[in-house]
Amino acid sequence: MTTTSFSEFIKEFEETLRHLFHEKEDINKLSLERGLPPSIMSGIMSKVPLAVAIPEQYGGRGSKVKECLGLLAAASYESLPLSLTFGINIALFLEPISKYANEGVKKEIFDRFLMNQNMGGLMITEPDFGSDALNMKTCHTPFNDGYAIKGTKHWQGLTGLADYWLIACRKSIDNGELSRDIDFFICDTAQKKQQVVVEELYDSLGLYMIPYGLNTLDLEVPAKFKLEPETTGIKMMLDILHRSRMQFPGMGMGFIKRMMDEAINHCKNRMVGAGNLLSMDQVQHQIARIQSAFTICSAMCARSSQISGIDHNLATEGLEANSMKAVVTDLMQESAQLLVQVSGANGYRISHIGGRGIMDSRPFQIFEGSNEMLYAQIAEMITRLMKKQKQLNLFDFLKDFKVTAEACLHFKKDLSFSISSTISQRKLVDLGKILGRIVSVGYVLDLEAKGFRKDLIENCITMVQQEISSLMCSFKFDNTVQVVDDYADDSSWLNFA
Numbered sequence: 001m002t003t004t005s006f007s008e009f010i011k012e013f014e015e016t017l018r019h020l021f022h023e024k025e026d027i028n029k030l031s032l033e034r035g036l037p038p039s040i041m042s043g044i045m046s047k048v049p050l051a052v053a054i055p056e057q058y059g060g061r062g063s064k065v066k067e068c069l070g071l072l073a074a075a076s077y078e079s080l081p082l083s084l085t086f087g088i089n090i091a092l093f094l095e096p097i098s099k100y101a102n103e104g105v106k107k108e109i110f111d112r113f114l115m116n117q118n119m120g121g122l123m124i125t126e127p128d129f130g131s132d133a134l135n136m137k138t139c140h141t142p143f144n145d146g147y148a149i150k151g152t153k154h155w156q157g158l159t160g161l162a163d164y165w166l167i168a169c170r171k172s173i174d175n176g177e178l179s180r181d182i183d184f185f186i187c188d189t190a191q192k193k194q195q196v197v198v199e200e201l202y203d204s205l206g207l208y209m210i211p212y213g214l215n216t217l218d219l220e221v222p223a224k225f226k227l228e229p230e231t232t233g234i235k236m237m238l239d240i241l242h243r244s245r246m247q248f249p250g251m252g253m254g255f256i257k258r259m260m261d262e263a264i265n266h267c268k269n270r271m272v273g274a275g276n277l278l279s280m281d282q283v284q285h286q287i288a289r290i291q292s293a294f295t296i297c298s299a300m301c302a303r304s305s306q307i308s309g310i311d312h313n314l315a316t317e318g319l320e321a322n323s324m325k326a327v328v329t330d331l332m333q334e335s336a337q338l339l340v341q342v343s344g345a346n347g348y349r350i351s352h353i354g355g356r357g358i359m360d361s362r363p364f365q366i367f368e369g370s371n372e373m374l375y376a377q378i379a380e381m382i383t384r385l386m387k388k389q390k391q392l393n394l395f396d397f398l399k400d401f402k403v404t405a406e407a408c409l410h411f412k413k414d415l416s417f418s419i420s421s422t423i424s425q426r427k428l429v430d431l432g433k434i435l436g437r438i439v440s441v442g443y444v445l446d447l448e449a450k451g452f453r454k455d456l457i458e459n460c461i462t463m464v465q466q467e468i469s470s471l472m473c474s475f476k477f478d479n480t481v482q483v484v485d486d487y488a489d490d491s492s493w494l495n496f497a
Contacts, residue, residue: 016046075254126153170183322432410465415438434475
């Protein structure tokens with residue numbers, strides 16, 4: 001498997017996607033159907049794309065982050081749902097197996113992925129506990145030479161389709177309570193006592209290729225199917241989730257590039273009066289925003305390739321993981337919106353790559369931690385460190401903080417102010433958006449030092465400067481407006497006309 005260079009491997013994969021999606025079938029029509037036709041999925045998987053996330057000693061390409069992100073980018077240029085399918089398999093199953101699974105179970109799992117086109121996913125979310133994973137109620141108890149697992153999970157990508165699952169649950173204690181720590185177990189749905197019952201498939205909005213639903217668990221798994229954390233199960237979960245968030249730029253890369261290419265090509269060829277759309281100043285501004293997103297995402301991919309391999313423990317790397325996930329998914333949604341805007345009426349069709357892109361990229365801002373929550377966490381991390389150092393001035397702190405030291409120099413005017421000791425949640429979100437973008441510009445500057453083209457870098461920094469200036473206005477504006485929930489009285493305009 002590893003005898004083929006990655007450039008050859010990815011070129012052949014891209015050619016396969018073009019053939020399947022544009023010659024054998026029409027991707028625009030396929031994207032409106034639930035799931036992919038078996039012949040198309042089989043054709044894609046015949047190239048063994050998931051080999052990128054399997055260690056060399058088991059016949060894979062070696063779990064190199066650069067290759068994993070390259071595969072995700074190649075897939076998302078043609079189909080964001082396909083890229084997410086691979087992202088789920090790579091970050092939420094294969095990499096955790098490589099790092100934490102018992103050595104006695106790895107070979108069979110990896111063999112089935114390489115030879116039988118198997119797939120795997122992760123079960124954390126429960127109907128009553130979305131982002132509040134630490135209070136999940138799915139539990140496990142010792143059972144003969146294994147564990148009995150009972151509970152309910154939902155919104156798992158690949159519901160009813162995955163051959164393997166990683167299931168997060170808590171140990172049942174004698175008094176009926178559940179332990180504070182979290183354990184993970186492998187579930188092989190091919191085994192009689194490990195079959196997940198799909199109670200319902202959800203009518204998800206967008207991402208039609210990926211089935212989501214409600215799953216009931218009543219399983220018996222062998223003891224060797226329990227993952228082995230380095231310290232605690234919670235830290236293992238954070239390591240897994242942070243690594244996954246650092247792979248979002250791979251899914252964003254191809255998608256944003258596609259939005260950019262489509263926008264440029266459309267505006268070059270669309271004539272308005274004596275010139276084309278691309279000659280208009282406002283259109284230049286809109287496409288430059290997509291190009292800025294392309295530059296930031298490129299820089300994130302380069303950074304992730306350096307720091308997110310399975311040999312690193314990412315449990316404490318929440319600042320960078322949250323920044324990558326939240327910022328790139330905001331950029332994905334904005335890029336799709338901008339493409340639709342410059343495409344006019346044609347963009348407002350679900351068969352159009354932009355219109356479909358709006359729906360398909362929107363949930364990326366919600367799953368694996370909603371962006372508002374992640375931005376608030378980013379701000380809390382920084383303000384906590386500032387308090388610890390007794391530093392009140394934001395710029396003075398950021399210029400001495402490794403991840404932001406160089407980038408913050410481009411925003412000194414906006415950042416030179418003192419942080420209040422108490423910040424409302426809505427202001428934490430604003431501050432987190434600012435900090436996430438400064439962290440991202442740090443990646444852009446690192447990419448420039450490696451030789452990335454300078455005009456794209458300069459344009460990107462200017463765009464982010466404008467955005468941060470706008471975000472600072474929002475952060476400093478005094479807004480404590482509360483919802484008027486009993487608004488019905490005296491609020492009908494008909495009585496005043």
